[in-house]
Amino acid sequence: MTDRVYRIAVIPGDGIGKEVVPEGLRVLQAAGERYGFELRCDHFDFASCDYYEQHGKMMPDDWKDQIAGHDAIFFGAVGWPEKVPDHISLWGSLIQFRREFDQYVGMRPVRLMPGVASPLANRKPGDIDFVVVRENTEGEYSSIGGRIFPGTERETVVQESVMTRIGVDRILRFAFELAATRGGHLTSATKSNGISVTMPYWDERVEAMAANFPDVRWDKYHIDILTAHFVLNPDRFDVVVGSNLFGDILSDLGPACTGTIGIAPSGNINPERRFPSLFEPVHGTAPDIAGQNIANPIGQIWAGSMMLDHLGEAEAAAGILSAIEASLLRPETRTRDLGGSADTTTCGEAVAAAVLDHA
Amino acid sequence: MTDRVYRIAVIPGDGIGKEVVPEGLRVLQAAGERYGFELRCDHFDFASCDYYEQHGKMMPDDWKDQIAGHDAIFFGAVGWPEKVPDHISLWGSLIQFRREFDQYVGMRPVRLMPGVASPLANRKPGDIDFVVVRENTEGEYSSIGGRIFPGTERETVVQESVMTRIGVDRILRFAFELAATRGGHLTSATKSNGISVTMPYWDERVEAMAANFPDVRWDKYHIDILTAHFVLNPDRFDVVVGSNLFGDILSDLGPACTGTIGIAPSGNINPERRFPSLFEPVHGTAPDIAGQNIANPIGQIWAGSMMLDHLGEAEAAAGILSAIEASLLRPETRTRDLGGSADTTTCGEAVAAAVLDHA
Ligand SMILES: CC(C)[C@H](C(=O)O)[C@@H](O)C(=O)O
């Protein structure tokens, strides 16, 4: 019997979320066996559009109580535009988690993996390896705003972007600290030449925070040219920090440069551990391929590895990552989107087996 | 003597702007000779950081009167952060032009040219050929907002994003019309799942506008996954329309996918011709290489081609484009950033000669 027991809230959500989460769990259970810890999982059917159709809301009123006692949330994907508009389904679930559980760090590794072809010419595994750190609670994703003169020529819509000293400083501190433990290099995404109120403020705080980290080299790029550098010079980056919107963009673009967003994971982290952190794949619910058992579960599995890392099981986290790499190298354990022949289940089973085998 | 006489306001700005504008003009003059029109150029030293240092402002108070009578503005690049912060230099010049001359269309071709290596694997000239149409006056680039509780823990910064029915509809109409004359396909950049007030409105107007263009196929992508598709599936696009910020990002990322933003042009257009339109390269002032006569003038020259197109000189515009292509194919007329041996002047001379030679 182990005393390393973790309580996990499992939320598959919609679409392929329901197919990849079981594979993620399969691998996590294997890791538990192999590395000697136990995951106690509670499954929740809310935070899904099916739930919305039945209850007229995305989550029950006491969702916070139901989830708060867990050590982490293992999340699939949410959204099914044909049933519920995205801004309702997402704001009623994922974005609420991020905000009400104060998961203010969005962390997304960008790594070119073996067996995955980069769309970029002449890049091989090892060439691209950085982390996007995203402010995950405020900024451009404010819900403040509205519409005036609807239906007329004067119709005008306004939305506020809000940055707070507390919100900006804590994400910058996290990013600088992370850079200090990695390559010692931080890049800030800005757009202070165009977004003339919030972004100059962001720059100001970056400069102030940098003074606390004399050993971290830092630079900043406007978001437009930064996206260009992701394509032209992805080897230039170590830790890239951005606002909610910029982090969102960069953490899809980065994985695309490493071949596919289908395998990329995402942590929504409350570093102080006052609330459970949430781990999910970057990909969405993929209505077009849902229900066919062909979705690639690697993003979900990798999210599981990040979750274990967060829970203090660093060795198991690394074990899963090696198992992912091994499975990506063999066509018969890669899914079809990566030119392999595996279906969702076969792929998950292969990674789980590799975790158990791992010396 | 020709009666096709155009009055051009020439504004080189800062840095390499001052080096590439003369090459752009050289090519334009050659095109005038070859195709039988005349450009009368007035040169302005304002809208530059040097001007700011002398006068404490980016432009004289009567700048509008000085420029308004021209048929178009041929613009280099502005900004020199060591002298003037970007948000001051840009908002005091380029962004004022766009706004006060109601240049509400930002038009940026994205085309993989011969002789330029794409950073994307296995893409050749012809594979990538689309246009980014950017809303150029409102949206995220509002100047409304401010800071409260400065210097304290409660410090908060707010900036509004503003979309008007008039502003959104006119850019969408322009984009749909352009799509109708091109491949009949329009892609809208959105983020309605996250930016929950303005972006659902944008989507709504796209849907309404699409009803007027039954022959244009259209789709929409959230900006995060759209940037991924630029890298993974750039052949998918024909006309891509986006808000001010999204258009800004996509029109740097697009050219990066075609090898370099160093050769990309940009039109800031008032389609009704109530005010002069402005043509500029996408690149900036490049302080690191300014003054060395090594900057690539192709972006400026291509901007000249777009300007002629706008002025009704379609044949001359096409002639310049062919001359650009010819010069890009030869290492001795390509600049060093593209692996050639030409300096700025040599490159400009070569394109001008090719325009004159063009059968
Ligand atoms: C310089 C800057 C203000 C400008 C913009 O963001 O519009 C530039 O990036 C552009 O794309 O023309």
Ligand SMILES: CC(C)[C@H](C(=O)O)[C@@H](O)C(=O)O
């Ligand atoms: C689904 C959407 C609201 C979400 C976001 O924009 O944050 C997603 O793109 C992500 O990156 O997690």
